[in-house]
Amino acid sequence: ACLVRAGAPEMSSGWNWRHRYLVGLSMVDVESIGAGGGSIAGVEAGALRVGPQSAGSEPGPICYGRGGTQPTVTDADLVLGYLDPGSFRGTSLPLRREGVDEAILRAVGRPLELSLEEAAHGIFRLANASMADAIRRVSARRGVDLRDLVLVAYGGSAPIHAPMQAEELGLHEILVPRAAPVLSALGLLLADPLTDELRSYIAPAKQIALERINALFDEMEAKAADALAREGTVPREIDRFAQLRYPGQPFELTVPVAARNGRISAAEIEATIERFHEIHREIHGDALRDEEPILQGLRMRAVGLSRKPELPRVPRARGPASAARKEKRRAYFDGGYAAVPVYDGSALRAGHKIKGPAIVEEPFTTVVVHPGHRAEIDAWGNYRIALG
DSSP states (O other): OEEEETTOSSOOOOOOHHHHTSSTTOSOOOOOOSOSTTEEEEEETTEEEEEEEEOTTTTOOGGGTSSOOSOBHHHHHHHTTOSOTTSSTTSSOOOOOTTHHHHHIIIIIHHHTOOHHHHHHHHHHHHHHHHHHHHHHHHHHHTOOGGGEEEEOOSSSHHHHHHHHHHHHTOOEEEEOTTGGGHHHHHHHHSOOEEEEEEEEEEEGGGOOHHHHHHHHHHHHHHHHHHHHTTTOOEEEEEEEEEEEOTTOSOOEEEEEOOBTTBOOHHHHHHHHHHHHHHHHHHHSOOOTTSOOEEEEEEEEEEEOOOOOOOOOOOBOOSOGGGGEEEEEEEEETTEEEEEEEEEGGGOOBTOEEESSEEEEOSSOEEEEOTTEEEEEOTTSOEEEEEO
């Protein structure tokens, strides 16, 4: 899952330009935690634990029927009724309940004196809390106000768990992309070609030679243009960086360098050094202005332009969403089981609205709409879930 600015047409972490360039020159800062569908649940030191150990895909959760013996988050989702045991995400793999109940009771229920449903819900809640805590921790470090953001839920299991994470974080909206299970792969296919060039150049700040700097950047630009030409494109955006550190530091910071007409001036070198001090102060709490920074190297990032296909739109709804109902299924909400409507996601159209509690089964994922939440299908088939 990730966070985007509410109402923004493109993803943004909400960071300023400094943070953008401090994560390996990437627009995406990824933090992983051990709380996925295959995360194993158990009791440790008298407390429930979920992950970081994982059953993976082989043997996988017990319900896969591939030899797994330890209960996982996916097993708990099945017990809670969120997953259809007969048709798991459009595959021919049926989910088996056999062995699941006993494993959850053995690993969690009996040690904590919980019923099967309480144990499964505890696994579900703890997995959600772990994910929400990771989002909260990263956002606090970046100084990001979560209230302005939308939680994007992608991956096969994320739309089941994201609503509870969003509630815990105080968010107001969730976006489940139509291509949620393959969103990362889709992004990779549609991403503009990018090339990075690096050159070593070590010198104290006051001894940096402009001729040398410009010559190295010219060399990198030519190399980048050649690399992008092999991809059938030309550079449309070129960013230049200096890698700087204080004397004695074992690491350097990557600092943007501005260029006018492709050339670096003495004034820009001074401005780059000042940016380094400011970035160091933001990240580490101080700026050692009495120290002369050391240039470790130069870096250039060139981005080409690739053709993007137009995202397909889904037809507008001509009837009520109730026409897409498949059945009712017993699922766990608000402390107990209830018979809730299950919708065929492929039959839903733009403008359809679904009020929770409800379950929507897409070909490769399941969207859970919790009580008090409302889901609406947008023009591209994405689910926009409003909380409260």
